Amino acid sequence: MRFFITASALALGACAAGPNYVAPTPRAAATAPFVTTTPQAASTAPAVEGDWWRLYNDPVLDRLVADALKANTDIRVAVAHLERARASLREVQADRTPQVNVGGSAQYGRLPASQRAPGADRENWVVDAGLNVAYEVDLFGRVSRNVEAARGDVGAAEADTNAVRVAVAAETTRAYADAVSSAERLDVARRIVALLDQSVALMRKREQAGLQTPLDTARIQTLRDQRQADIPPLQAQRQSALFRLATLTGRAPQELPAEVAERTTTLKLDEPIPVGDGAALLARRPDVRAAERRLAAATARIGVATADLYPRITLGGSVGSTGTGFGNVFGANPLTWLLGPLLNWSVNQAPARARIAEAEADSKAALATFDGTLLQALEETETALTVYARALERRTALQAASNAAGVAARITRARQREGQVDSLELLDAERTLADTQANLAAADAAISRAQIDLFRALGGGWQKS
Secondary structure (H helix, E strand, C coil): HHHHHHHHHHHHCCCCCCCCCCCCCCCCHHHHCCCCCCCCEEEECCCCCCCHHHHHHHHHHHHHHHHHHHHHHHHHHHHHHHHHHHHHHHHHHHHHEEEEEEEEEEEEECHHHCCCCCCCCEEEEEEEEEEEEEEEEECCHHHHHHHHHHHHHHHHHHHCCCHHHHHHHHHHHHHHHHHHHHHHHHHHHHHHHHHHHHHHHHHHHHHHCCCCCHHHHHHHHHHHHHHCHHHHHHHHHHHHHHEEEECCCCHHHHHHHHHHCCCCCCCCCCCEEECCCCCHHHHCHHHHHHHHHHHHHHHHHHHHHHHHHCCCCEEEEEEEEEECCCCCCCCCCCEEEEEEEECCCCCCCCHHHHHHHHHHHHHHHHHHHHHHHHHHHHHHHHHHHHHHHHHHHHHHHHHHHHHHHHHHHHHHHHHHCCCCCCCHHHHHHHHHHHHHHHHHHHHHHHHHHHHHHHHHHHCCCCCCC
16 A cells, blocks of 8 residues: 555656647638638638538438448548557556556476475475566656657547548549539530431431532531540440449449439539638648647657656565465465565666657657648648639639520521521531530539539538547
8 A cells, every 4th residue: 555655646746758749829821711712602601511511402412421431441441540549548558557467387396306305295386476566657757748649649540530531521422423413414415416416407408408518418417426426435434433432332333322323413502612711721620630639749759758868667566475286375385575666777878869859850740741731721722712713703604605605506507497507607506506515514513523622621620420
């Protein structure tokens, strides 16, 4: 009892070596509102929630993301790494408690006649049993700094796991968006081919009536065949997106539910994306959190290395007995016991100072990594905002061009039937309409991808399960 009271008193009076960690404060510009603004991204609205994909109001997408978060192999790897970090924390925390070891041995042997005690057998069992207790007095904080570093590792592993979950949710949403946008673009391409089929049929009738030459018909047929050639690559893109979606959700390609392929319209949002500001972004991004926790762990390891400059004191005790035969171990034979402190102090401190320098260099690298991660988070978000804003502007212009091209094509067809324009003007009008409609469908797909990139850059505000 006195042993443990003394150890506790010494531990309470201990002071941890090395610097105390203070979280770095981002510069004011990093927490300000974003440079890029667009009406479709509201900085004054609450920050985006963890389940941001629900803003698309698609139950199929919701189920796919839920499946991916449960079965994705990358998430399973990240969770395993987190479990390992937590196990390592428990291991170093065990150093705060007394270490108890129980040992024993039994040997059967024959003594020389000269060594045999009077009346004793020359052949017998020799049994030894003992109990050892050791407790390190953490006077200089080696153990506490080790625990602090392990807690930083756990925090970094938790943030890494959340980062993987954010990435998987974004990639699943992107794969689904690519599949449905490819389906919409396929529909547009087929409508264009059907429209050109009508023009080809009309040109052949006029050719048979002697109103057009075979060359005019061949030109329209060429345009029609070129648009038909756009369909197979779109089919391949759609299938590739579905296969990728199966992998993300932990399925084989043939196991993907049939309902996934039913939607043929691009994902759209009915409300602005709530982006918040720089301060909200940095508090939400899991990679920033992971970098900050690794910096905390690296700072704590400076203290672990610094503690090696000082004596390491261990309080210990042991009790045991040795006897001939199993019945005499704790019976007739007396117990032996030892109690006292053990001091271990290296006279040559050059290795310890080298380890301190290594730990300080690791801390500097961790701080630089944190600063770089913070800047990268801002860069990715600003870039995603810019791409999204410009994609919206491009879509608006393409919509106006498509409307104008549709009007021009209808007028040209009517005038061509009346013989007021030649086939070249009709060909040009049809080609312009086909291009604008295909570009408009591609613009919708680009907007969908830009939205998902923005959600991913914002970090998703991951909610722990």
